[in-house]
């Protein structure tokens with residue numbers, strides 16, 4: 331009998347400590363103080379040297395021609411080999427890389443592209459919502475038109491997301507779209523409660 335109230339006190343203290351630690355972690359992560367496992371700068375080699383500089387830069391092919399989901403869904407999506415074949419049935423057919431593309435297409439396979447940007451499963455990120463408010467691909471992905479190989483440009487940490495949602499790092503054209511007619515548009519541009527990105 332004598333042990334019970336004590337156990338309860340201990341349980342309460344432990345519960346409080348856990349809460350306090352969680353709250354501190356959230357504050358520190360939000361403020362970018364804790365080292366986050368960021369993949370900023372990651373630029374893996376791909377199964378074929380596909381160059382964005384050549385396609386989106388020099389040849390000016392629109393991003394959404396290949397990333398057809400970007401304006402209408404959560405994922406931008408990576409094009410299938412059928413999309414490549416729209417051009418490469420005739421373009422550069424002598425190239426050994428394009429011959430590899432033809433072979434993969436004939437076999438009904440796809441390239442095993444190495445994923446560059448990848449948020450943890452517990453984070454929800456919808457492309458569509460950002461594109462609709464005029465956030466440019468370059469704001470988050472850097473100057474893709476100059477990249478021979480894709481590199482992760484932004485840290486993709488929670489603090490990075492929140493800084494823009496709070497209106498701190500938000501590009502001017504996005505602020506102007508959200509606060510039309512204002513001389514010096516400023517303020518939050520998107521929700522910052524936890525369930526916006528975690529559910």
Ligand code: HEC
Pocket residue numbers: 376380382385386391392393394395396397408409443444445446447448467468471474475479480
């Ligand atoms: C001709 C098709 C094509 C065009 C046009 C194109 N892309 Fe891509 N994109 C791809 C392919 C294929 C991959 C996968 C291979 C790679 O990562 O390089 C990819 C990968 C990416 C990735 C990395 C995906 C990941 O794994 O995280 C980003 C970001 C990206 N593209 C952005 C853009 C932007 C921005 C534009 C326009 C400026 C653009 N792309 C134009 C075909 C295209």
Ligand code: HEC
Pocket residue numbers: 378379380381384385389391409410411413414415416417418421422425426427428431
């Ligand atoms: C809208 C047309 C178009 C589409 C779609 C397209 N390409 Fe290309 N691709 C080109 C052009 C144009 C070139 C540049 C040819 C040159 O430099 O002479 C090129 C060049 C290349 C090269 C370099 C070939 C070499 O050896 O010089 C590779 C590799 C390549 N493309 C792969 C792909 C892949 C993989 C896809 C699909 C994800 C794709 N392309 C989709 C038009 C396209």
Ligand code: HEC
Pocket residue numbers: 393394397400404405406407408447448449450455457460461465466467468469470471486
């Ligand atoms: C507000 C920031 C932001 C903007 C703007 C943005 N992206 Fe992304 N993109 C991301 C993040 C974050 C990921 C990783 C998503 C994940 O892992 O769920 C990503 C992933 C991708 C991928 C690979 C995975 C997928 O979703 O299919 C491609 C391709 C891509 N983006 C292309 C584009 C293109 C093209 C544009 C412009 C039309 C664009 N992105 C605009 C942040 C952004």
Ligand code: HEC
Pocket residue numbers: 449453454455456459460463465469470486487490491492494495499500501504519520521526527
């Ligand atoms: C450069 C600015 C910018 C960055 C960076 C950014 N966002 Fe956003 N986000 C926005 C804007 C603008 C909206 C649109 C709000 C609206 O539709 O009214 C938005 C909307 C959202 C929404 C939908 C909100 C809702 O109310 O349903 C989610 C979810 C989201 N962002 C998640 C993320 C995540 C996760 C990241 C980081 C990986 C991120 N965002 C990075 C600007 C940004």
Ligand code: HEC
Pocket residue numbers: 356359364366367368449450453486487488491492495521522523524525526527528
């Ligand atoms: C605008 C989007 C966004 C909002 C709002 C948001 N988070 Fe996050 N959160 C993220 C992203 C993105 C990551 C992944 C960071 C990474 O992988 O580096 C993350 C990671 C985390 C983690 C894991 C910590 C770690 O070290 O990776 C915790 C815990 C967390 N969030 C809690 C919260 C809480 C609690 C709230 C509300 C106060 C919240 N988040 C609001 C985007 C968001």
